Each structure stands twice: as C-alpha cells, then as structure tokens.
Amino acid sequence: MSTLRVKQGPAATRVLGVGSYQPERVVTNDDLSETMDTNDKWIRDRVGIIERRFAEKDELLVDMAVTAGAAALADAALEPSEVDTVIVPNCTMPAPIPNAAAQVADRIGVKAAGAFDLNAACAGFCYGLGIASDLIRAGSARKVLVVGAEKLTDVVDPTDRSNAIIFADGAGAAVVGPSDEPGIGPVAWGSAGDLVDTIYMRDHRYLYQEGQAVFRWATTQIAPIALKALELAGLTPSDVDALIPHQANLRIVEAIAKKLRAGGAREDMAVADDIKYSGNTSSASIPIALDHMRKAGTVKSGDVVLMVGFGAGLSYAGQVVICP
Ligand code: UT7
DSSP: OOOOOOOOOOSEEEEEEEEEEOOSOEEEHHHHHTTSSOOHHHHHHHTOOSEEEOOOTTOOHHHHHHHHHHHHHHHTTOOGGGOOEEEEEOSOOSSSSSOSHHHHHHHHTOTTOEEEEEOOGGGHHHHHHHHHHHHHHTTSOSOEEEEEEEEGGGTSOTTOHHHHTTBOEEEEEEEEEEESSOOBOOOEEEEOGGGGGGEEEETTTEEEEOHHHHHHHHHHHHHHHHHHHHHHTTOOGGGOSEEEEOOSOHHHHHHHHHHHHHTTOOTTOEEOOTHHHHOBOGGGHHHHHHHHHHHHTSSOTTOEEEEEEEETTTEEEEEEEEOO
C-alpha cells in the first residue's frame, strides 16, 4: 500500500495588505430622486446613505477587482510573483463563465495562479478570507489575494426604488500570508437556505429582496455570529477595537454594534459607517470599509477588527482580523 504525502503549512496567517477601488461617478440621493419617487431624507433616515459610486457601462467588475487587488499588493509591498492563489468573491459577473479570478490574476501579473470565484453574496469576503487562511495553513497556498468585487448596477432595476437607492459598485481586497503570530481568527460561518426567497434574481435579470424580512433577520441573527467569531478567536467583546459589519443598511450596522456593546464591547469601539458614502457594495463592502478606516486613521496597525458579512443565500460569515 502506498502512503500519500500530505502538505502542512504554517500554523498562523495574517492580512499583509489591503486595497480598494471605487468608480469615479458619484451619485447623490438627489440625483436618484430625479428618476424615481424617492428623496434624500427617506434614504438617509431609512438606510443611512448620502451618496454612492456607480461604474460606467464599460467599466467591468474585473477592471475594478484588478485595481483593488493591485493596491492591496502594493500595500503589502509584495510582487505579483509572490502570490499563488487569487479568490474573487462576487455575485454580479455578467455570466457564470468565465470566472473573474483567472482574469484578475493574469492582469495583475500573478502567473498560473490557482484562481476561483466564490459566491456567498454579501458574506463573500469573509468566506474568502477564511478559505485563504485555511489554504495557507494546510500548505496548499503560500500567499492568497482575496478581492471582493461587485457591479450591482448591472443587476438592479434602475426603476425599482427599494433596491436602486441601496446598491452600488466597487472592489476591496486583502492579501493573506503566513505569520508568526495569529492575525486571522477562525471563521464563524453558516447559512439559512430556508430564507432563500428573501433575496434572489427575478427572471435571471434583476435583484429582488424582501427588505423587511432580511432586515429582521440581519438585526437578530448576525450579532450572535459576530460573538461566535470572537469566542472562536479566544476574545471577548471588550477586546474589539473596530467592528466592520457588511454595509447593508446603517440601521443594521448600528443594531449589531448595540448588541455587541450590550455584551461588553467598549463605547469607543470604532464602527464602520462606510455605507454613507459608498452604498451597499455586497462582497466588496467590508474590505472597502477597512481600507477607508485605515486611511482615515480610525483603525490602526495591530487593532483587533471584528468583521461579519451576511446576505443572499441566506449566508453569513465573520472572523477577527488583526489590522495590518
Ligand atoms: O446586502 C444584502 C442584505 N440586505 C439587507 O440587509 C437589506 C435589509 N433591508 C433593508 O435595509 C430595508 O428593508 C430597506 C432599505 C431595503 C427598505 O427599508 P424599509 O424601512 O424596510 O422600507 P419598506 O420597504 O418597509 O418601505 C417603507 C415605506 C413604504 O411606504 P408605505 O407603504 O409605508 O407608504 C415604501 O413604499 O417606504 C416606502 N419606500 C420608499 N420611499 C421613498 C420604499 N422605498 C422607498 C424609497 N424612497 N426609496
């Protein structure tokens, strides 16, 4: 009987660098109210968005992912040749074939990369980060680029006021590599497929969501996942320096933060409110928020960051990350 050799990687990983990209075009609430029955006050009060970014027609998901991914590599001071795997969490590629990841890898200059897309909708980035970390720890990859990228304007009916005011375009990326000290905690993930009908593509064309049902689910079921991620990392709420939930709705973000504070999180814990100027960019929202918070100095190197994503599936995932 032959015995197969198996690989074993380093015990721990960390995020080595972060980057993001948003399209040039800023769309305000007043801009939207010119084409549909909505207004600035309703959007700010109910969702928290002040403005968002829309890609131009010829600017593709892959284009945005390439810019964000290259920025993350530059932030980590890594050459593309040092990366061997590229994961692109997304749910808005124009077609299921081809995937985004192989093109992103090629255009960034990562040769012959292991490359795959991952669809866990708005939870995609946290799923991708968990898989990247485990691939390295298992010895299957050395350094992994994870790029959450979305062009939601392709799948939102521009006349549907409940969705068109929320969703936006962009990409956010992180490079993951081996570490002496643990910098990425175990992922807490799961799904609620019985609620599949609350977010789906209607007639394979436009996104449909039962906003109130998803809102109720997110405000009750997601804080416990964040707490689970903390517990898996051996931490408690008071250890958290920054909370970055998926930027779906500012009221959901605040509800999650309130529950964490009720569980012992500090009043001075930074809470991502990137949705105000970025809108809901699905799998890109968490890394975009992290990148913006680092650049603004709201999150510093060494800070304990708690991330949690949630969305269609329904699916969810969260983990603790030490800010690079
Ligand atoms: O990212 C993936 C996960 N997704 C989420 O987490 C989204 C969760 N859901 C939500 O964030 C919210 O449910 C929405 C932002 C989608 C909607 O907010 P809502 O407070 O639940 O509004 P609603 O759909 O219950 O509508 C309330 C009222 C209605 O009017 P009536 O029937 O009470 O007279 C709507 O017709 O607001 C009206 N409305 C609007 N008014 C102005 C709905 N959309 C708009 C709008 N502008 N854009």
